[in-house]
Amino acid sequence: DSGVTQTPKHLITATGQRVTLRCSPRSGDLSVYWYQQSLDQGLQFLIQYYNGEERAKGNILERFSAQQFPDLHSELNLSSLELGDSALYFCASSVTGGGGGYTFGSGTRLTVV
Amino acid sequence: GDSVTQMEGPVTLSEEAFLTINCTYTATGYPSLFWYVQYPGEGLQLLLKATKADDKGSNKGFEATYRKETTSFHLEKGSVQVSDSAVYFCALSDQANSGYALNFGKGTSLLVTP
Numbered sequence: 001d002s003g004v005t006q007t008p009k010h011l012i013t014a015t016g017q018r019v020t021l022r023c024s025p026r027s028g029d030l031s032v033y034w035y036q037q038s039l040d041q042g043l044q045f046l047i048q049y050y051n052g053e054e055r056a057k058g059n060i061l062e063r064f065s066a067q068q069f070p071d072l073h074s075e076l077n078l079s080s081l082e083l084g085d086s087a088l089y090f091c092a093s094s095v096t097g098g099g100g101g102y103t104f105g106s107g108t109r110l111t112v113v
Numbered sequence: 114g115d116s117v118t119q120m121e122g123p124v125t126l127s128e129e130a131f132l133t134i135n136c137t138y139t140a141t142g143y144p145s146l147f148w149y150v151q152y153p154g155e156g157l158q159l160l161l162k163a164t165k166a167d168d169k170g171s172n173k174g175f176e177a178t179y180r181k182e183t184t185s186f187h188l189e190k191g192s193v194q195v196s197d198s199a200v201y202f203c204a205l206s207d208q209a210n211s212g213y214a215l216n217f218g219k220g221t222s223l224l225v226t227p
Contacts, residue, residue, distance in 0.1 A: 043217040056214050101147055104156035
């Protein structure tokens with residue numbers, strides 16, 4: 001157990017729907033990162049939050065959004081889902097900015113049908 | 114922009130063989146370099162890291178040296194075990210250009226046979 005908790009582990013939904021993925025960072029970590037892993041694109045950085053504030057944004061679609069709450073847990077919202085959004089979504093956390101590397105959760109596997 | 118290139122897999126080795134997985138990078142700043150490992154059905158785990166040129170990261174028998182002159186960070190292990198079978202990702206973090214976001218290579222799958 002890495003200490004980073006992601007729920008749910010698996011999610012199957014239909015095209016056009018909206019889902020919310022949840023991440024609880026490791027105790028004491030202030031930064032949360034979201035990554036998408038797919039066979040064709042590999043691991044893509046989506047977005048980073050640090051202590052409730054957005055810190056960096058990567059290849060995140062406009063249909064996707066995220067937030068970090070006062071208790072430091074984070075949610076990734078995916079809307080108007082398309083078949084191509086099917087992927088593994090990982091959350092990672094670090095104490096500060098992450099220069100020493102992150103701790104990853106075990107991921108949420110999203111299947112859009 | 115920054116990028117990481119890894120040798121394509123899969124790599125298949127016999128137990129106790131020597132392992133090298135090549136990784137080269139492109140970065141405009143002075144990145145930190147990482148190797149992560151992903152076992153089936155699990156998230157990524159940090160294997161080792163190096164933050165400046167000539168640093169050697171090591172962990173669990175794996176080593177990698179940050180070579181600025183060749184922009185490389187090759188992963189090596191002297192004697193692999195079946196339990197090393199996993200996907201290995203090289204990554205960089207270039208704070209000056211992209212904060213602490215990790216830029217990953219596409220991963221190299223390693224299969225070690227008894």
